[in-house]
Structures are given as C-alpha cells and as structure tokens.
Amino acid sequence: MGEPSKLGFGARGLVLGLGCLAVLVPFWAVLVTSIASPAEVNGAGGFVLWTNQPTLDSYRAVLSGGIVTRALLVSAGITAVGTALSLVATIALAYALSRPGSLLQKPILLMTVFTLLFNPGIIPMYLAVKQLGLLDSYLALILPVLVNAFNVIVMRAFFQGIPGELRESAYMDGAGEMRILLRIVLPLSKAVVSVIGLFYAVAYWNAFFSAMLYLQSSEKWPLQLVLRTYVVNNTPIGSDQLSSNVENLPPQISVQMAILVISVLPILFVYPFIQKHFAKGLMVGAVKG
Amino acid sequence: MHSLRDRWRRDRVLLLLALPGVTALLLFHYLPLGGNIIAFQDFQPFLGIWHSPYVGLDNFEPVLTGDPVFLSALANTLIITLIQVVFVFPLPICLALILNATISERLKRLAQSILYMPHFLSWVIVVALFQQMFGNGGMLNAWLRSADLSTFHIVGVPELFKLMITSQVIWKDTGWSTIIFLAALSRVDPAQMEAAVVDGASAVRRLWHVTLPYIRPVIVLLLILRLGDSLSVGFEQIILQQAQVGAGASEVLDTYVYNHGIVGGDWGTAAAVGLIKGIVGVALVLGANRLAHALGEQGVYAK
Numbered sequence: 001m002g003e004p005s006k007l008g009f010g011a012r013g014l015v016l017g018l019g020c021l022a023v024l025v026p027f028w029a030v031l032v033t034s035i036a037s038p039a040e041v042n043g044a045g046g047f048v049l050w051t052n053q054p055t056l057d058s059y060r061a062v063l064s065g066g067i068v069t070r071a072l073l074v075s076a077g078i079t080a081v082g083t084a085l086s087l088v089a090t091i092a093l094a095y096a097l098s099r100p101g102s103l104l105q106k107p108i109l110l111m112t113v114f115t116l117l118f119n120p121g122i123i124p125m126y127l128a129v130k131q132l133g134l135l136d137s138y139l140a141l142i143l144p145v146l147v148n149a150f151n152v153i154v155m156r157a158f159f160q161g162i163p164g165e166l167r168e169s170a171y172m173d174g175a176g177e178m179r180i181l182l183r184i185v186l187p188l189s190k191a192v193v194s195v196i197g198l199f200y201a202v203a204y205w206n207a208f209f210s211a212m213l214y215l216q217s218s219e220k221w222p223l224q225l226v227l228r229t230y231v232v233n234n235t236p237i238g239s240d241q242l243s244s245n246v247e248n249l250p251p252q253i254s255v256q257m258a259i260l261v262i263s264v265l266p267i268l269f270v271y272p273f274i275q276k277h278f279a280k281g282l283m284v285g286a287v288k289g
Numbered sequence: 290m291h292s293l294r295d296r297w298r299r300d301r302v303l304l305l306l307a308l309p310g311v312t313a314l315l316l317f318h319y320l321p322l323g324g325n326i327i328a329f330q331d332f333q334p335f336l337g338i339w340h341s342p343y344v345g346l347d348n349f350e351p352v353l354t355g356d357p358v359f360l361s362a363l364a365n366t367l368i369i370t371l372i373q374v375v376f377v378f379p380l381p382i383c384l385a386l387i388l389n390a391t392i393s394e395r396l397k398r399l400a401q402s403i404l405y406m407p408h409f410l411s412w413v414i415v416v417a418l419f420q421q422m423f424g425n426g427g428m429l430n431a432w433l434r435s436a437d438l439s440t441f442h443i444v445g446v447p448e449l450f451k452l453m454i455t456s457q458v459i460w461k462d463t464g465w466s467t468i469i470f471l472a473a474l475s476r477v478d479p480a481q482m483e484a485a486v487v488d489g490a491s492a493v494r495r496l497w498h499v500t501l502p503y504i505r506p507v508i509v510l511l512l513i514l515r516l517g518d519s520l521s522v523g524f525e526q527i528i529l530q531q532a533q534v535g536a537g538a539s540e541v542l543d544t545y546v547y548n549h550g551i552v553g554g555d556w557g558t559a560a561a562v563g564l565i566k567g568i569v570g571v572a573l574v575l576g577a578n579r580l581a582h583a584l585g586e587q588g589v590y591a592k
Contacts, residue, residue: 008492012387016396019384020403022460026418029428045435047421047428093310096303103293103300108307115318117571119521121563122543123550124324127338128317146313177302206411209525213551224413231417232529260417267409274409275402 027264034058034257041251058250058258066242067218068226068259074138075205075223075263082142082204087197089147094155095181115149122213129214140214141207141222148203151196158192159185198274205266223263231256328564332556348557352565359562361537362545365451369522369541372455374515380463382508385470386500404464412525415461419453420444447538454526469511473504509586517574520566542566 029047035058036051062068096102097109120128125144134140162185170180186193208224215221230237237255249255328348330341351359384404391397407415422428423443430440443449477500485495524543531539540548542562550559581587 008390012390015384015387016391016400019464020400023403023407023464026422030418030421044431046426046431089309089313092306092308096307099300099303102303103296104304104307108311111311111319112314115314117574118318118322118567119570120318120321121325121560121567122546123556123560123563124321124327125317126551127324127327127556128321131338132316143313144317146317147310149314152310177306181306202409206409206413208411208413209528224411227413227417228529232413232420233532257421260414260421264410264414268406271406271409272402275405 030257030260030264034254034261036254038251038254041254046253055250057248058254059262061242061250061255062258062262064242067221068223068242068262070219071221071223071226072262074220078138078141078207078222079201079204079266081138082145083197083201085142086146086148086151086200086204087193090151090155090196090200091181091186091193093147094152094159095177095185097152097156098159112149112152126213135214136216136220137214138220141204141210144210145203145207148200151199155189155192155196158189162188195274198270201270202267202274223259227259227263231260325560325564325567327556328561330557332560334556344557348561349565351558352562358540359545362540362542365539366520366522366541369451369454370519372451373458373522374512376455377458377463378512378515380459381466382470382504384463385467385474385504386496388467389471389474401464401467404467406464407461408465410461412461412523412529415457416526416529419457419460423453445533447534450530450534450538454523454530457526458523469507470504473507474500477503506587509581509584513574513577513581516577517570519573520570 029049032049032051033041033047035054035056036048037053037055038057040048040051040053063072093108093112097105097112099105129135129140129144134143166184166188167180170184175183206224207222208228211222211225212228215225218225229235230241236252239249242249242255250258324338327338327341329343329345330338331344331347332338332341346353350356388397388400391400410418420427423441424430425440425442425444427444429443433440443453482495482499485499490498520542522541522543524541524547527539527541528544528547531544536544536548543566546559546563546566549555549562553559
C-alpha cells in the first residue's frame with residue numbers, strides 16, 4: 001500500500017526484529033542454562049547463552065521423583081480432568097442457549113452474561129468454596145472455573161452460525177436433541193471446540209492463585225506453586241525436595257531453569273495448534289456478542 | 290403459543306443440558322455474590338455467615354474515613370491504571386499497524402507466532418523470567434559484572450516496581466492484543482486506500498482519514514473495557530512480587546482485600562472494600578459505555 005519508503009521499511013523491520021528478540025532471548029537463556037554443564041554455569045556465574053557440553057542432569061534430578069515430579073503429575077491431572085469437564089459443561093450450556101425461544105433460554109442467557117460484568121470478589125469466593133467443603137481439594141481448582149461465560153458466548157455464536165435446516169431436517173427424521181448435538185452440531189464445530197478446549201487447558205495449567213488460596217497442604221501443590229517457591233522466591237532446592245537417589249546435584253540455577261522449561265514446554269507444545277485457529281472473526285465477533 | 294407443559298416436554302433435554310453449567314454459575318458466581326453480605330457483619334469464621342452479628346457500615350470505616358493504608362492501596366491502583374492506559378494501551382495499536390504494513394506474508398506470520406506466545410505463559414513464569422533476566426544475580430547483571438561494569442538493582446527496588454510490572458505487562462500481552470486491531474485493519478478497503486494514494490494523500494493523512502476510522506470503534510470498545518477494569522491491576526502478578534518490594538509500593542485494592550481478609554482475618558473490612566470495588570467497577574463500565582454512545586460510538590452493547 002502506497003509507495004514503500006526505505007526508511008519506513010527499515011524502521012518497521014527493526015521494531016519487529018527487536019520485539020521478537022525480546023521474546024526469544026529469555027527462553028534461549030533459560031533453555032541453555034538448564035542443559036549446560038555445571039562447569040560452564042559456575043564459570044559464567046549464572047546464565048550461559050551457549051553450551052559445548054549439554055547435559056540432561058538437571059532434568060534427571062527434578063524428574064526422578066520428589067516435589068517437582070509430583071507437582072507435574074498434579075498439574076497434568078487437573079488440566080486433563082478440568083478441561084474435559086469444562087468442555088462438556090460449556091458445550092452443553094452453549095447448545096441449550098443457541099436455541100432462542102426455548103423454555104427459560106432468555107433468563108439463563110442473561111444470567112450467564114451477567115457473570116462477565118460482576119466479579120463476586122476474593123473473600124466471598126473463598127468463603128463459598130470453604131462452605132461447600134472444597135478447601136484443600138483439587139475440585140476447588142476446577143469447579144469455580146468450570147464454565148467461563150465468555151467461552152460459552154463464543155461457542156453459542158458458533159452453534160448459531162450452523163444452518164438451522166440441518167437441525168430441522170434431522171428433527172423431522174426423528175432425531176432428539178442429544179442426537180442432533182452429537183451427530184450434527186459437534187462434528188461441524190471442531191474448530192471452535194478445539195480453540196475453547198485449549199483456552200481452558202492453558203488456564204488450568206497456568207492457575208496459580210486459586211491453588212495458593214484453596215490448597216493448604218504442600219503435597220498437593222501444582223507446578224505453578226512449586227515454580228513460585230523455588231524459582232520466584234528462590235527457596236533453595238536440594239535433595240530433600242528431589243528424590244534421594246540424586247547425588248551430585250546440578251547447580252541450583254540449572255535445576256531452577258529445568259523446572260521453568262518443564263512448566264513452559266506443554267504451552268509451547270499446544271501453541272501451534274491454538275495458533276492455527278486464530279481466525280480473525282472468532283474473538284471479535286464474540287466480544288461484540 | 291404452546292402451553293408451558295408442551296414447551297417443557299419439548300425443551301426438557303435442553304434444560305438438562307444447561308443444568309451443569311447453570312449450577313456452576315449459581316454456586317460460584319451468584320452464591321458468593323450473596324456472600325458479600327458479610328461486608329455488613331462482624332464476620333467470625335466459627336459463627337459463619339448465618340450467626341455473625343450485623344454491624345451496619347462499620348466495615349466501611351477505612352473507606353469512609355480515608356484510612357491511610359486504604360488510600361495508599363487506592364492511589365497505587367489508580368496510578369498503575371493510569372500508567373498502563375497511557376503507555377501500554379497504544380502499543381498494540383502501533384504494533385498492529387506495523388504488522389499490517391509488513392508486505393511479506395511469511396515474515397508477518399512468523400513475527401505474529403513469536404509475539405503472541407508470551408500471552409499463554411502464566412504470571413509465575415513471566416515473573417520468574419524477568420527476575421532471571423534483571424535480578425541482582427540475573428543475566429543482565431552477570432554480564433555487566435563480567436564486563437567490569439557497575440550493576441543495576443532493578444528487582445526489589447520499590448521505586449522501580451511500577452516500571453517493572455508495566456514492562457512485564459508489555460512483554461506478555463502487547464503481541465496478543467494486536468489480534469483484535471489486525472482483524473479491524475483487515476477490513477480497510479484497498480480501493481479507498483488506492484484512491485487516497487492517487488489523490489496524493491501523505492502517509493500520515495492516509496493513516497488518519499482512511500485507516501483510523503476502521504479501528505476507532507475497536508479502540509473505543511477496548512478503552513471502555515479497560516476503564517471498567519480500572520480498579521483491577523494484575524493481582525497475580527503483584528502478589529507474586531509483593532514480598533520483594535513491600536506493601537508501600539505494591540499494595541493495590543485486590544492485594545489489600547487478600548492481605549486483610551485471607552491473611553489478616555479482618556473479613557468484614559476486606560469484603561467491604563471488595564464490594565465497593567465491584568460496584569464501582571460495574572458503574573465505570575456502564576458510565577464509559579454511556580459516554581461512548583454520547584460520542585456516537587457503538588460501545589460494548591448497542592443502545
């Protein structure tokens with residue numbers, strides 16, 4: 001568009017290049033430090049940006065049992081179970097709301113949208129979870145965030161975009177609502193289901209404050225809390241926290257960086273799949289919805 | 290019109306489908322909403338919500354009389370919001386314009402993939418990364434030390450805290466926030482743009498008269514949402530770093546509620562502050578939306 005000026009071209013390239021570097025350099029430093037040899041790390045007094053003797057010792061140290069291994073399993077479990085439950089509840093509610101004129105559709109839609117406007121607050125939330133007997137239970141990390149109204153609205157908008165004739169002809173053929181949902185609507189909605197599913201999964205994996213608030217015993221900690229304690233707060237991590245069969249513990253910083261890499265890796269792994277679906281209409285339409 | 294009975298028979302499966310989601314919303318949004326009643330109680334955990342005595346507006350005293358601790362939290366919150374509206378809000382718009390003007394589609398995709406990514410990292414990870422980069426033992430200072438230069442104390446310095454969290458927000462979300470602007474920019478009519486070029490409009494004028502009208506509704510919408518969120522500023526982000534800089538620089542309304550209620554056991558005051566924050570938040574969204582309508586914009590919902 002317009003005549004490309006050399007100056008503008010260069011300036012734009014520079015901004016984009018610097019922006020990308022600002023994202024990539026920290027990851028690179030963390031990754032390399034986690035696999036560098038103890039001699040290299042100690043020699044550099046901390047971070048290294050290159051290694052000639054890569055080693056997986058720090059990963060072996062944190063993954064062979066102990067608090068990080070356990071936290072990893074906890075986080076994976078919460079993410080898997082939470083995402084599955086959230087998707088089922090969200091799809092079901094969105095489908096029910098995608099049918100204007102059905103019984104109670106309007107009040108339920110209104111009450112769903114209203115939750116976007118008002119946040120009940122930390123204290124009442126904590127008391128409700130406590131009252132329901134969910135303190136120190138993994139369910140406290142799932143049930144309060146089971147359905148996100150925003151995701152419901154996005155999915156509902158998608159369901160409503162499916163031509164009504166498809167549903168009506170199935171109805172004429174004697175199919176019930178469940179059959180229509182499972183056989184007609186869902187197969188046509190793979191894109192939106194995978195995006196919303198990944199949004200839920202990322203949210204469960206990343207949840208930190210709810211775990212800090214509702215889980216009292218440290219044996220139940222998910223990865224984010226372990227990360228806070230041993231990386232952000234710099235609490236020393238030794239053989240007490242890891243499994244006892246690790247002799248020659250790698251340098252502290254390599255162990256910390258290995259924990260960091262382990263908590264980022266699943267996100268990096270699913271990221272290309274989410275990214276594939278960043279269709280421009282999806283979110284914009286939803287915000288306006 | 291069908292009778293209620295017919296409609297029930299026709300729609301009961303739909304209602305059954307809505308049930309789990311509706312139950313979750315009732316239990317974890319509407320029940321706690323009612324729980325705000327403890328803002329008017331001298332809440333004692335062992336007495337519970339049913340038996341704690343009512344104390345009128347006593348819990349609102351710090352707010353009404355302007356308790357310095359509360360005022361400091363309010364001031365920090367508003368300052369952070371102001372900084373972020375002025376310095377953080379325009380960045381994705383600029384970045385989206387730059388991305389949009391990038392001619393090579395492959396280069397644009399690559400840059401987007403990289404720039405969107407930090408959005409999906411948790412705050413714990415972002416804070417950890419920043420500390421490892423800028424902390425006293427971090428990469429920057431290790432490098433300065435090895436080059437025999439003087440080191441910077443950045444992490445844990447109260448005066449720099451607001452700068453620190455603003456940089457973190459920029460790093461994490463600038464890329465991701467471009468999505469909505471890029472979507473708006475993709476609707477710019479190429480014929481209109483070419484006509485402007487033919488008419489000899491300068492780049493600045495084309496930006497102002499051709500491009501901007503397409504993204505202005507989005508800018509207004511996001512500004513409204515941001516203003517409605519004025520009183521919420523990065524709770525997880527701040528609570529993670531509060532111990533390093535102390536409450537003076539970092540206490541905001543959300544952390545005030547957490548520290549006084551959950552940590553300090555002053556449930557009533559904490560709930561009162563939380564309640565006021567919620568109500569003001571709703572009022573801000575509605576007010577900003579009305580302002581948008583008055584200015585002829587669409588706002589969050591149409592009139």
